[in-house]
Amino acid sequence: MSEVIVVTSGKGGVGKTTSSANVGTGLAKLDQKVVLIDTDIGLRNLDVVMGLENRIVYNLVDVVEGNCRIKQALIKDKRYPNLYLLPSAQTRDKTSVTPEQMKKLTDELREEFDYIILDCPAGIEQGFKNAIAGADRALIVTTPEVSAIRDADRIIGLLEANSMKKIDLIVNRLRPDMVKRGDMMSIDDVVDILAINLIGAVPDDEAIVISTNQGEPLVGSDTLAGKAYMNICHRILGEEVPLMDFSTENGLFAKIANLFKKN
């Protein structure tokens, strides 16, 4: 049975597109047939994060307006046999698509794919309404900051009002060192405030910047963020994976230093 997942946050710049790219790629690595849809019309970005920007011919608006068939607009990611991208339009605006059209599109894609991942634009206007229209479940991305959490809370309220069946939380850009000295809210603090199910936490990792530079999602690689995103993919598939302990990955020197600090 296929599932339509919307990745949303309310606030911009917290990692929706990065999370969409990594979750989509991760699920494809786990042998699921995945299509990623960039629903941010006018501010297209998922294509560059995925490294597929040079292969766009048709886009989401072309499909919705009937200028091409869905198959023609889907870009096949050559690195993975099961991964496709439907890019957004760069020269149009959010009002070019309606929630009804998005629902129809996702329903058609259900026949072909196991997972349909929608990268939602920031904000709570038309673009958000379009993105959530056909979704079965939502992944809320937030960072441990007051502004991001406040917006996430608002988004959760709106999703519940729209009777979204399943809502899970990704806490992104966690800095274990700052949490430890009490200068950043912990995963537990964020979960406590937002009161929804946590599906994973991703540490602030330089490797993310590098992977975005290269246009290659790092999910599954031997980096903290790569492992964290892979864990999230396993949990989406319903597997039980324990939360990573970021603090233990400090290396030998930090461990020795910690021994002395405790006294």
Next chain:
Amino acid sequence: MNIMDFFRKKNSSDVAKDRLKLVLVSDRANCSPEVMEMIKNDIIKVISKYLEVDAEGLDIQITQTDIDGSKGIPALYANIPIKKLKQTSE
């Protein structure tokens, strides 16, 4: 609780958490200050029938309950100072 905690300044993550909790309660309640003022006036009107209350000192706010595990349910708290108990003439 560690004895050192008494001397330590409240750290910034706790400040953030407390501020967020307060702001989210009013966000979630979706109650404008005008509506709160109307509720307040009506409460005074009703209570004044039976008690002499200090309208100036009256304070109402929407907060979260924290009673035996039922945490998170919004509740309207009203703090109404009573000036004088009216004598009921039966």
